[in-house]
Amino acid sequence: MNLQYISDNTGKTTGVFIPITEWNELKSKYQGIDQEQIHIPIWQMEEVNKRLQDYKNNPAQAFDFDDAMDDIENSL
Numbered sequence: 001m002n003l004q005y006i007s008d009n010t011g012k013t014t015g016v017f018i019p020i021t022e023w024n025e026l027k028s029k030y031q032g033i034d035q036e037q038i039h040i041p042i043w044q045m046e047e048v049n050k051r052l053q054d055y056k057n058n059p060a061q062a063f064d065f066d067d068a069m070d071d072i073e074n075s076l
Contacts, residue, residue, distance in 0.1 A: 001018070001022055002019050002022060003016050003017065003018060004016070004017040005017075
């Protein structure tokens, strides 16, 4: 991919330029990539909020990613 990075006068990257042919390829590969907003169903937002609250109430109950993967592999 032929990206061009745009920087401000301090050298901080502030944007990316994607050639139109490559942008069109991305749009055909990833439907909806050009949407400004993605609709997330209310039930899904409520579930995420519930899980975040459960974690905040009891963070010790959460699994480390590697431990969770080991647990899944062991149960197969």
